[in-house]
Amino acid sequence: MKTEPNNNLRQFQQVLEIIEKNNHDKTHLITILQQVQDAYRYLPPQVLTYIATMLKMPVAEVYGVATFYAHFSLEAKGKYVIKVCDGTACHVKGSSKLLDTLYSKLKLSEKKHTTDDMMFTLEAVSCLGACGLAPVMVVNDKIYGEVNAKRCGEIVDNIINAELGEG
Amino acid sequence: MKTITKATLELIREHYNKSIKSVHKRIIVCAGTGCIANGSMLVYEALEKAIKATGMELFVELELDVHDDKKKVHLNGSGCQGFCAQGPLVNILPEETMYVKVKPEDALEIIERSILKDEVIERLLYVNPVTGERSRGQLDIPFYKLQNRLVLGECGHVDPENIREYIAHNGYFAAEKVFNHMTDVDVCDTLVDSGLRGRGGGGFSTGKKWHLTRVEKSDKKYVICNGDEGDPGAFMDRSLMEGNPHRVIEGIMIAARAINANEGYVYVRLEYPLAVKRMRKAIEDAMDAGILGENIFGSGKSMHISVMEGAGAFVCGEETALMASIEGKRGMPMPKPPFPAQKGLFGKPTVINNVETLAAVPLIIRNGASWFNQYGTSTSKGTKTFALTGHVANTGLIEVPFGTTLREIVYNIGGGVTDNDGKVTGDGFKAVQIGGPSGGCLTETDIDLPLDYDNLIAKGAMVGSGGLVVMNTQTCMVQIARFFMNFTQNESCGKCVPCREGTKQMLSLLDEIIEGNGTIETIELLQEVGKCVKKASLCGLGKTAPSPVLSTIEKFNDEYLQHVLKKRCATNNCKSLRNVTIDIEKCIGCTSCARKCPVGAISGEKKQPHVINSDLCTKCGVCNSVCKFNAILGF
Numbered sequence: 001m002k003t004e005p006n007n008n009l010r011q012f013q014q015v016l017e018i019i020e021k022n023n024h025d026k027t028h029l030i031t032i033l034q035q036v037q038d039a040y041r042y043l044p045p046q047v048l049t050y051i052a053t054m055l056k057m058p059v060a061e062v063y064g065v066a067t068f069y070a071h072f073s074l075e076a077k078g079k080y081v082i083k084v085c086d087g088t089a090c091h092v093k094g095s096s097k098l099l100d101t102l103y104s105k106l107k108l109s110e111k112k113h114t115t116d117d118m119m120f121t122l123e124a125v126s127c128l129g130a131c132g133l134a135p136v137m138v139v140n141d142k143i144y145g146e147v148n149a150k151r152c153g154e155i156v157d158n159i160i161n162a163e164l165g166e167g
Numbered sequence: 168m169k170t171i172t173k174a175t176l177e178l179i180r181e182h183y184n185k186s187i188k189s190v191h192k193r194i195i196v197c198a199g200t201g202c203i204a205n206g207s208m209l210v211y212e213a214l215e216k217a218i219k220a221t222g223m224e225l226f227v228e229l230e231l232d233v234h235d236d237k238k239k240v241h242l243n244g245s246g247c248q249g250f251c252a253q254g255p256l257v258n259i260l261p262e263e264t265m266y267v268k269v270k271p272e273d274a275l276e277i278i279e280r281s282i283l284k285d286e287v288i289e290r291l292l293y294v295n296p297v298t299g300e301r302s303r304g305q306l307d308i309p310f311y312k313l314q315n316r317l318v319l320g321e322c323g324h325v326d327p328e329n330i331r332e333y334i335a336h337n338g339y340f341a342a343e344k345v346f347n348h349m350t351d352v353d354v355c356d357t358l359v360d361s362g363l364r365g366r367g368g369g370g371f372s373t374g375k376k377w378h379l380t381r382v383e384k385s386d387k388k389y390v391i392c393n394g395d396e397g398d399p400g401a402f403m404d405r406s407l408m409e410g411n412p413h414r415v416i417e418g419i420m421i422a423a424r425a426i427n428a429n430e431g432y433v434y435v436r437l438e439y440p441l442a443v444k445r446m447r448k449a450i451e452d453a454m455d456a457g458i459l460g461e462n463i464f465g466s467g468k469s470m471h472i473s474v475m476e477g478a479g480a481f482v483c484g485e486e487t488a489l490m491a492s493i494e495g496k497r498g499m500p501m502p503k504p505p506f507p508a509q510k511g512l513f514g515k516p517t518v519i520n521n522v523e524t525l526a527a528v529p530l531i532i533r534n535g536a537s538w539f540n541q542y543g544t545s546t547s548k549g550t551k552t553f554a555l556t557g558h559v560a561n562t563g564l565i566e567v568p569f570g571t572t573l574r575e576i577v578y579n580i581g582g583g584v585t586d587n588d589g590k591v592t593g594d595g596f597k598a599v600q601i602g603g604p605s606g607g608c609l610t611e612t613d614i615d616l617p618l619d620y621d622n623l624i625a626k627g628a629m630v631g632s633g634g635l636v637v638m639n640t641q642t643c644m645v646q647i648a649r650f651f652m653n654f655t656q657n658e659s660c661g662k663c664v665p666c667r668e669g670t671k672q673m674l675s676l677l678d679e680i681i682e683g684n685g686t687i688e689t690i691e692l693l694q695e696v697g698k699c700v701k702k703a704s705l706c707g708l709g710k711t712a713p714s715p716v717l718s719t720i721e722k723f724n725d726e727y728l729q730h731v732l733k734k735r736c737a738t739n740n741c742k743s744l745r746n747v748t749i750d751i752e753k754c755i756g757c758t759s760c761a762r763k764c765p766v767g768a769i770s771g772e773k774k775q776p777h778v779i780n781s782d783l784c785t786k787c788g789v790c791n792s793v794c795k796f797n798a799i800l801g802f
Contacts, residue, residue, distance in 0.1 A: 029495035030478050034437075068497040068660075069478030071437050087399030088600065088636045089556035091650050094587075126481065126654065127399035128438050131556040131634075132201045132251025132563045141440070143204035 012050050014039050019054050026055050029065055033072055042073045070125075078114045078121040080159055082139050084152075087127030089134040094148075098135055099124055101149040105156060119163065120156070169457035170465055173343050176334055183335035190226065191238045192282050193260040197323060199247025199409060200402075200441060201563075206271070207244075207255035213274035214242060214257075221278060240282060246410015246445075248323030249564035250310055253293060258323075263304040266291035296560060296582060296591060310561045313580045315542065317550050318527050319403075319566045322410030327445050330452040333413040339458055341532035342420045346466040351381055354425040358528070360536035362548030367393055367484070367521030368605065368631050368707065370547075370620040373528075376518060379508040380426040383516035388428035390419050391512065391519040394435040394442065395489060397481035398603030399654060401634035403552040404522035406564050408435065408442035411526065412449035416459070416472065418525030421532060423470050426518050431472040434489055437479055446474050481604075481658035485706045486519045488660065499662045500706035521632070523552060543569035547619035557636035558585045558595065570617040573599060573609060577637055587641050595639040598722070602631030604651045604658075605711030607718030608644070627718045629711070643740035644723040645730055649677040651715035655708065666709030669700035673716060683743045685731040694720060745786045745801045751776035753798035760790035760799065 018035045022028040032051060037043055043066055052059040066072045084090075084098050099122075103109055106120050114121045130136045133145025137152055144155060187193075196202075196211045218225045224239045248256050253267035259281055266277065269291060280286040292301040293308050305311040316322075325332045333339070345354050359374030380388065392415060396404040408415060419431045433450075435443050450472050453459040461469045475493050482488045483498040490512045492498040511517025527549060531539045540548040547569035553576065556562045560582030567576065577584065577596065584595040598608045601618075607628035609616070616622055623629050638647065656670040676693045679685045697713030704710045720727055729735050736744040749760075749769075754776040761769040761777055768784040771777030779790075791799040 025495075027493070027495040030492065031476070034476060034478060064497055065495070069480050071477075071479035088603065088634065088650070089400045089554075089562075091399075092557050092636060092638055092642055092647070125438070126397065126479075126658075127401070129396065129402035129405040130200050130204055130251075131400055131402055131554055132254075133204055134556060134562070136204070143200065145201070145204045 012047070015047055015050055016054070019051065024055060026057055029055065029062065030069070033066055037072060042076045045074065075114070076118065078118050080119060080139055081121045081123065082137060082156070083123050083125045083128070085128045085130070085134070085136040085138070086124045087131060089131035090136055093134040095135040097149050098137060098147060098152045101152055102156065105153055169460070170462045171457040172465060173340070173347070176339055176343060179331050179334045180337070183331050187335070189239065190241045193241045193243070194282070195243055195245045195258040195260065195324065197248045197254060197256040198244030199251070199406060201247065201251035202254035202256060205254040209271045210255050210257065210269050210274060211242070211244060213271035214277065217274045217278040218242065218282070221283065243326040243329070245324060246322040246327045247406035247564060249319065249406070250561065251563040252561050263306070265293065265304050265308070267293045310563070310580055310582065313575065314566050315550050315568050316566045317530060317542070318523060319406070319552055319564065321414065322406060325411060327410055327412055328448055330413060330449070330456055333411070337533060338413055339417055341529040342417045342458070343464045345421050345424045345532060346464045346468060351425050351427055354421060354532070355381055357531065357536050358425070361531045361539040362543070363524065363527055363531060363539065364547065364620060365521055366523035366527070366551065366632070368629070370630060373520060373524055376508065377422065377425045379506070380516050380518045383509060385516050387430070387515045388426055389512045389515055389517040390422045390426065390428045390431040391489065391493070391517060392419050392431065392433040392522055392525055393484065393486065393489060393519055394433055394439070394522045395477050395484040396436060396522070396632060397484045398632045398634045400556055400603055400636045401554045401632045403554055403564055403633055405439045405442050407522050407526050408439070409445050412445045413453065414526045414529055415446070415522055416449055416453055418528040419472060420459070420463070420470055421528050422518055422520060422525060424468070426516070428518070429469050429471065431470065432493055432512070433472060433474045434477060434483070434493060435474060436477045443474060443476055450474065480660070482660045482706070482708050485708055488706070489519065490517065497660070499660045500708070502705060544617060544619045546621050551630065551633055553633045553635040555581050555635050555637070558639040558642070559583070559637040560585055560591050569619040572615050572617055574614045576635065581637065584637060584639050586639055592639070596637070597640045597642055598638050598644065600636040600638065600647065600715070601634070602629040603634045604655050605629060605707065605714055606631045607714050608722050610722050627714065627721060629714070641738050643736055643738040644719045644726050645677065645680055645736070646740050648716045648719045649674070649681060652677055652712070655712040659708065659712070663705040663709060665700050665703035666705065666712060669696055669704070670712055672696050673700070673713065677716070680727065680730050681741045681743065683734045687731060689731060690720060690727050739801050742786055747779055747781070747784055747786055747790070747799065747801040749777050749779055750798045750800050753796045755796060757795070759793045763789050763793045765789060
């Protein structure tokens, strides 16, 4: 396995660029983690170690920050991240029904967030601030307002059909 | 380094107003998050295409020198106009006609009839659901007519991405005034006189807070704008940052002048990508224009602002936690004192204000303290924005003077309470949850209470950031209490024991009640733990976390008692307490439910109505899913 170190170097090239862009500044740790997550879609453990080494801080501290904030994920996420808003307004307007529908449709649960084919990740999130349209769900960056159980199923079906069409 | 003078600001304003006059019509499409989700950007594109097809000149940004007589149309997107329930919204000026629920297909008709011929398209006007009348403009619609939109005023009128338009609306003149014509003491005194109190929750006097920071001697001070609006059900800060970012920047500049700081941060939640984008652009534009940077307005003072995106932690709305987060650490609160005014960001004196507070500041400087404090009650001055959501007809963003009653807000501005199907009902009102996870409930008996900081605290609720969730009679209050408890338990940072363990215990006690295992003692214990968490927690999150539970126990004691004594949930929201029965009128005795019931709780003869044995029933819902006649009640 001679090529492995090279591969790793190439893997970390992007992380290094992000760290350099932030001037190796420890106070920019959250920004660095955000940008790394944007690039990798999650925070792989070896990347956290790498960041800690480059910023000359304990891995535990980086790990502590990465696990403190809900936005950071230490697990890989699916191609489509579905966020169902569970803010107050959405909750009183029945967001839990949407969650139940999607959990059973995608065979996921409160403990299992991502489908085995890495296609969908389902998250219940705190308020997205579009309460006027409650209940709200977001697929990647597209916001759907006034969704009911039937419509959220259709939205997912459309994605699956589009994927099948492409594949 | 480029600097700008008052004369230049005046010149920009004059040019802009002149060029606005040369425009035949203006079309403003709401581009707030709500309207975008409803497809307003598609409407915008369709309008753009339709205008081009007519051969009229289209401006998306006004040119400074236009002198010919050709018909010109100015099309721009605006920030949230507040009436999210009716989006996408399209306004046509100078007539101020407002079209609601506009679709891309309507674009051609709007251009042909309303732009070319000055006609009004009746079917796109707002229809008052009570009177059936159509309203032409914002001022005819009760939702707007009954509000005082001071802070939100320019949201929905100005293009948030155009700094010149903000200047044309007298923007940055207040900043120029404080940098060149007022002392730091004057600025703080004006704020004290205005009576402005923090809009983020605590309600501390803004002027006093600035004074406390001003008197600290330090080589470096900071101003932080707290845009970490974590309260689920509130979106006023998002709307302000999206709809009028320059006003927020001007507020930060004035705060910086008042305490002699030269660096500022805007901390925005990551759930608000559009707000982040618009704030960043506004800061860049202000730098380019010479409004931010070095030697501001020739005063010799400098000011730099950066935007920091949060990473999803509710506790970061707490000021000391927010500062830890800016420093790149876990967002955990610190004991106070020392207060941020003495030892804040990076150990330096810091003023930290909420977005809405800062957005009110330029208006106070521009119009004077006495103009501002004519609104409101004796202890709470000015206006407050509320996010009106839940079971109410007109959901959206509203702004009313302090002292307005709940009745006015829910029935007159909000258009009444709706049932679960969205229809307005006369007697559906149950409660209003105000102040989010830190707040409490107001009920029918409080409906004529003038809302202000002190009245709400006396009622066990709080203004908080201003989330106002209306709930109808089909809502279970124990479930609502559990919802908030679950939220705060999730968001507890874990630093202090009372909050970390207490919220967990409170949640499991609530679960006991909801699952039908509760007794009178459960409720008493819940109250006891709640009081302890309230007293002993370190920061505001923990201190207020029990409020929704304590408030609902107090106001809806009967409902709690029904859950523990009769094991019934009157609204059928608690799964385990459901009273599942069969409607004998609808049941035709097809036997499919009896065959599918996993516990054999359903019995009955063929072609005769069936019955459910409630002792055996586990409320699993299988019968409901197989019944083709909607005969199962209780789901």
